[in-house]
Amino acid sequence: xxxxxxxxxxxxxxxxxxxxxxxxxxxxxxxxxxxxxxxxxxxxxxxxxxxxxxxxxxxxxxxxxxxxxxxxxxxxxxxxxxxxxxxxxxxxxxxxxxxxxxxxxxxxxxxxxxxxxxxxxxxxxxxxxxxxxxxxxxxxxxxxxxxxx
Amino acid sequence: xxxxxxxxxxxxxxxxxxxxxxxxxxxxxxxxxxxxxxxxxxxxxxxxxxxxxxxxxxxxxxxxxxxxxxxxxxxxxxxxxxxxxxxxxxxxxxxxxxxxxxxxxxxxxxxxxxxxxxxxxxxxxxxxxxxxxxxxxxxxxxxxxxxxxxxxxxxxxxxxxxxxxxxxxxxxxxxxxxxxxxxxxxxxxxxxxxxxxxxxxxxxxxxxxxxxxxxxxxxxxxxxxxxxxxxxxxxxxxxxxxxxxxxxxxxxxxxxxxxxxxxxxxxxxxxxxxxxxxxxxxxxxxxxxxxxxxxxxxxxxxxxxxxxxxxxxxxxxxxxxxxxxxxxxx
Numbered sequence: 001x002x003x004x005x006x007x008x009x010x011x012x013x014x015x016x017x018x019x020x021x022x023x024x025x026x027x028x029x030x031x032x033x034x035x036x037x038x039x040x041x042x043x044x045x046x047x048x049x050x051x052x053x054x055x056x057x058x059x060x061x062x063x064x065x066x067x068x069x070x071x072x073x074x075x076x077x078x079x080x081x082x083x084x085x086x087x088x089x090x091x092x093x094x095x096x097x098x099x100x101x102x103x104x105x106x107x108x109x110x111x112x113x114x115x116x117x118x119x120x121x122x123x124x125x126x127x128x129x130x131x132x133x134x135x136x137x138x139x140x141x142x143x144x145x146x147x148x149x
Numbered sequence: 150x151x152x153x154x155x156x157x158x159x160x161x162x163x164x165x166x167x168x169x170x171x172x173x174x175x176x177x178x179x180x181x182x183x184x185x186x187x188x189x190x191x192x193x194x195x196x197x198x199x200x201x202x203x204x205x206x207x208x209x210x211x212x213x214x215x216x217x218x219x220x221x222x223x224x225x226x227x228x229x230x231x232x233x234x235x236x237x238x239x240x241x242x243x244x245x246x247x248x249x250x251x252x253x254x255x256x257x258x259x260x261x262x263x264x265x266x267x268x269x270x271x272x273x274x275x276x277x278x279x280x281x282x283x284x285x286x287x288x289x290x291x292x293x294x295x296x297x298x299x300x301x302x303x304x305x306x307x308x309x310x311x312x313x314x315x316x317x318x319x320x321x322x323x324x325x326x327x328x329x330x331x332x333x334x335x336x337x338x339x340x341x342x343x344x345x346x347x348x349x350x351x352x353x354x355x356x357x358x359x360x361x362x363x364x365x366x367x368x369x370x371x372x373x374x375x376x377x378x379x380x381x382x383x384x385x386x387x388x389x390x391x392x393x394x395x396x397x398x399x400x401x402x403x404x405x406x407x408x409x410x411x412x413x414x415x416x417x418x419x420x421x422x423x424x425x426x427x428x429x430x431x432x433x434x435x436x437x438x439x440x441x442x443x444x445x446x447x448x449x450x451x452x453x454x455x456x457x458x459x460x461x462x463x464x465x466x467x468x469x470x471x472x473x474x475x476x477x478x479x
């Protein structure tokens with residue numbers, strides 16, 4: 001039984017090693033292309049901080065939804081303090097390596113720029129936005145996750 | 150055997166005593182500060198720090214060479230980084246002007262910016278409302294000390310105070326750049342907080358950072374599109390709400406056009422949550438709570454804390470006047 005286990009371990013180790021090596025040679029022949037970021041979906045807020053103070057359990061986040069559609073329009077269900085509060089169109093500053101989400105409300109003259117990060121937590125892509133809906137000196141971080149329904 | 154034990158004890162005692170004397174005399178002497186009790190708004194205030202060195206260095210090869218670091222804490226609204234000069238005055242080492250350490254530079258021990266590292270180490274001292282920033286300056290020249298080079302020096306900070314009437318306690322520290330902000334170091338880092346310091350003849354209602362308030366609003370500066378936290382401290386004095394834990398917010402918002410929007414319903418979203426110690430807090434989004442129309446902005450909020458029926462209510466200074474909060478940014 002013990003022998004069998006050791007053999008199995010060696011096999012797994014060799015498999016991992018060979019996969020690693022083959023990965024190396026592939027990389028040398030063709031450069032990896034970063035996929036376009038797809039942020040379409042219905043998003044809910046899972047965390048809010050204000051000046052690094054966690055407000056997630058103190059304010060009602062249950063009903064707010066941020067809806068980003070494939071046709072680059074956005075809308076909301078319910079309201080929270082946000083950089084824009086009427087629906088419009090959105091874009092990313094760079095579709096492969098986005099740093100900012102650009103939101104343009106319908107009829108508005110300006111694009112509102114929101115600092116964006118896309119961490120992956122427990123296998124789920126998050127949208128982490130840094131914004132100041134009120135005073136510039138008050139920095140909020142909104143962390144969104146896709147609604148699974 | 151007994152004699153041997155006694156000798157060991159004696160040696161340990163002398164070693165301990167030596168260590169205490171050595172440590173007590175090492176580094177910087179205690180910091181004393183000269184701070185005026187009041188200054189007119191938007192005038193330049195001068196703060197003087199008196200300190201000295203007591204180098205007792207075990208190994209002077211290479212010599213002990215260091216820069217002087219000076220920090221001070223003021224309300225953010227002063228925008229002091231744009232309006233401050235910090236000078237070292239020393240007959241032995243010469244006078245020089247210190248420079249603000251850039252925000253991007255990290256304090257080596259904590260890995261935080263110098264401003265955040267100072268906040269982590271010294272906090273906001275005896276103040277109760279957190280709307281302060283630490284500004285940290287460093288000398289351009291480095292200074293070399295030989296053993297027992299006991300000198301006295303002064304640091305003169307000239308800073309234009311803000312436009313608002315306020316009452317606070319200012320914070321100051323000096324340290325040796327060679328030691329940085331090590332959390333346990335009390336020899337090379339000396340700090341002090343001032344007595345009450347007032348900015349007078351300025352604008353707006355007095356912002357009192359020092360005295361416990363029945364009600365406080367955080368962030369101190371915010372707009373109606375911020376999340377605003379309102380705390381009721383029932384432990385300060387006996388009020389009509391002393392015997393209940395069911396406390397509600399009653400608020401009236403005044404818009405730019407003079408329209409008044411009120412909320413007085415006693416529901417979950419107007420109920421304060423207990424924090425313990427007879428303190429209660431509610432976190433509101435003023436635009437949302439008062440349902441402010443899209444084309445309007447709130448300029449001011451007037452509010453009371455009440456019981457569940459509204460029959461008992463507490464206002465400013467435990468009177469029938471409401472608490473007032475003006476929405477504005479620094």
